[in-house]
Amino acid sequence: MTAPAPLADGERPPAAGALDVERLRASFPILAREVHGHRLVYLDNAASAQRPEVVIDAVNDCYRTYYANAHRGVHALSELSTDAYEAARGKVARFIGAPDSHEVVFTRGTTESLNLVAQSYGRPLLAPGDEVLLTEMEHHSNIVPWQLVCEQTGARVRAAPITDDGELDLEAFAGMLNERTRVVAVTHVSNALGTVNDIPAVVELTRARSDAAVVVDGAQAVPHMTVDVAALGCDFYAFSGHKMYGPGSIGVLWGRRELLAAMPPYHGGGAMITRVTFERSEYAAPPQRFEAGTPAIAPAIGLGVAVEFLESVGLDRIERHEQELLSHTVEVLDDLPWVRVLGHGKGAASHRAAVVSLEIDGAHPHDVATILDEQGVAIRAGHHCAQPLMDRLGVPATVRASFGLYNTHEEVDLLVSGLHEVRRIFG
């Protein structure tokens, strides 16, 4: 079940810590395909990344050779599946610095993870007049679950403002914290702007002014930087497999053990109980309490392999490579007076992940996306499931290019030449 590293046995990555991008690209089969007669330039990684062969093979291998339901049978295949599934949990726990693998709950993705926290942590706790504090840069998946639980409980959602440079306004955030704040839900990295929030600072401010739990949406952080939940100091951390080169339909909720242990189940069903009678049921301890029904066994195993893949490449190395791509992109785009990079204040020394949201003079993002697609360049056009952020920025939609570990400087240049084509048509 161990994933072959992308490098041959005993071989070290290139010196000086640089990524051997060409070699890495070869381990992603889809990158070899063409789109409209051009080689695919995949710059939609913030929506969903592609999978390396080791992940595809791991999922395949599970179904071909040892799949059965987990936690059920005493037969050989069930034991193999259970072991592999639980081993994946252990890999994820180690990967995010969780002190205990029982704190790692497998879900369908970030969205389900956040709904789980809202319903199982928030709903029993929230009372009329209580507050859930979000930020203006949240993805809908970190807004709507809180609106739902607020409708159910009479609590209210508030949103801390961002600055024109796309940063969380920490002073204003601090000013909105009070004794009624029960939950602070904030993204680690903005999916639309790439802003990297200072989670330890958010946690410190929150602890000083309220008893609120800090819930972090880590979907856009985990593939791009080392994440250590213990060092961040938050209470819950949610992320998805498909954005970190893992399978779809698998995600993670990490929560502090004592918080998870006190929470009621999210879904009811099999596997999350210790005993059921028609009078009452006794619930299993976390994480099983939150994993009702047959879990996504093969995707979880694939996620474990994606984790090993990321570790073998090295998050530090990935981050450095992506930061170089980002600098190159911003540098080139800054020279084009008809392109505006949103939420990147000029000269702002702030921390950004490798995501750029663009406005192109005279061209709507959808038209830009169609023209780029004709050249094989896949980007995202739209509101990026962050409509309140679009309202705040005063744009209906943006063009978003988001990078992954396999993207190259040449691909940035192809993006830019595609934008010149947009200019030629719409200029």
Place this chain on the structure above:
Amino acid sequence: MSDLRDLYQQVILDHYRAPRNFGALEPVCASAEGYNPLCGDQVKVYLRTDGDVVDAVTFEGVGCAISTASASLMTEAVRGLERPQAEALIASFLKLMTGDGNGAAGVDLGKLEVLSGVKDYPVRIKCATLAWHALRAALEGGDSETVSTE
């Protein structure tokens, strides 16, 4: 085969840059909104009829070149038509977009044919049809109805 030059013809770019009949209409008989939740594009179509005749149609909203040009061309095409003719034109245009033949028999799409390139870009068809669905809703009499593409 699809070609960007077929999609972004000069007429389309012209109507995108300088949309005709853009803005609210006063007085107005009916209006309806079209909304594409996938991309956030929205258009509001205003309709004034004089008896059975479409006296004026205007629109406002934010959209891409395809949705803006389609709405703009639509406002010109339906003006002066009798209600059944307008309805037939809408049906014919929607048929053209879905690639379901070349429009209904007996309806000349005229200038609207410039939008036929859109049918080679399936994800963009909803851009082109947004205003037309809204106009159909306005003709059916709903005031400030919102029609969604999803």
